[in-house]
Amino acid sequence: MKTEGGSTAAKRRAGERAAEAVEDGFVVGLGTGSTTAHAIRAIGRAVDDGLAVRGIPTSFQSRQLALEVGIPLTDLDAVDGVDLAIDGADQVVDDPDSRAHGALIKGGGAAHAREKLVDTAAERFVVVADPSKLTDRLERPVPVEVLPDAHTVTADRIENLGGDPTLRDAERKDGPVVTDNGNLVLDCAFGPIDDPDGLAAQLSRIPGVVEHGLFVGVADATYVGTDDGVEVRRY
Numbered sequence: 583m584k585t586e587g588g589s590t591a592a593k594r595r596a597g598e599r600a601a602e603a604v605e606d607g608f609v610v611g612l613g614t615g616s617t618t619a620h621a622i623r624a625i626g627r628a629v630d631d632g633l634a635v636r637g638i639p640t641s642f643q644s645r646q647l648a649l650e651v652g653i654p655l656t657d658l659d660a661v662d663g664v665d666l667a668i669d670g671a672d673q674v675v676d677d678p679d680s681r682a683h684g685a686l687i688k689g690g691g692a693a694h695a696r697e698k699l700v701d702t703a704a705e706r707f708v709v710v711a712d713p714s715k716l717t718d719r720l721e722r723p724v725p726v727e728v729l730p731d732a733h734t735v736t737a738d739r740i741e742n743l744g745g746d747p748t749l750r751d752a753e754r755k756d757g758p759v760v761t762d763n764g765n766l767v768l769d770c771a772f773g774p775i776d777d778p779d780g781l782a783a784q785l786s787r788i789p790g791v792v793e794h795g796l797f798v799g800v801a802d803a804t805y806v807g808t809d810d811g812v813e814v815r816r817y
């Protein structure tokens with residue numbers, strides 16, 4: 583799980599505040615990453631105190647943590663709906679004058695395909711972040727999960743859109759990162775992204791793309807942990 587960047591205390595404040603929104607009987611989407619991990623641990627403590635919830639993990643990592651802290655688990659196909667999803671982000675547009683306000687780049691931990699399934703299914707999706715994630719325009723490389731057998735041709739098509747794709751390598755293994763779904767990840771640099779919605783549609787149309795990390799118009803709020811509190815952005 584990726585943990586670099588941002589202060590741990592700020593991440594913890596954001597995660598714990600989001601966990602306070604979990605109500606008795608909720609089905610909760612459990613995102614992935616170092617910030618969401620604080621929310622999962624806080625939900626686990628609430629479960630110890632008697633809160634009845636079921637969690638839907640978005641990755642092997644969040645599943646393991648949820649099991650460790652005692653959150654009963656379910657899956658999307660087994661529930662009528664998801665009341666709340668809590669998830670992190672790699673970048674969040676923070677500009678109320680921009681049409682992209684609240685748009686996200688996700689997938690730093692290669693979990694964005696399952697995250698998008700769960701986050702878009704939720705009645706309410708809350709992003710948890712520290713201030714280092716806020717930006718005027720999305721500009722980090724966009725993680726794109728691709729079918730392994732087609733990663734070269736898919737990379738060519740992403741280049742045709744103006745992207746510069748790099749196959750994500752595993753740090754402690756020879757070879758590429760393999761996602762929980764058995765696929766590969768291309769980190770695709772586009773420079774500053776003026777129209778994330780348009781780029782999202784173009785990426786989704788490429789055969790071989792399983793899912794990309796642009797989340798546009800999905801988040802309902804971002805909880806930004808700071809050095810001394812939590813700022814809430816609502817969309």
Ligand SMILES: O=C[C@H](O)[C@H](O)[C@H](O)COP(=O)(O)O
Nearest residue numbers: 615616617670689690691693
């Ligand atoms: O694939 C991973 C996810 O999209 C994470 O939610 C994202 O990378 C943020 O992680 P963190 O809270 O560790 O910065």
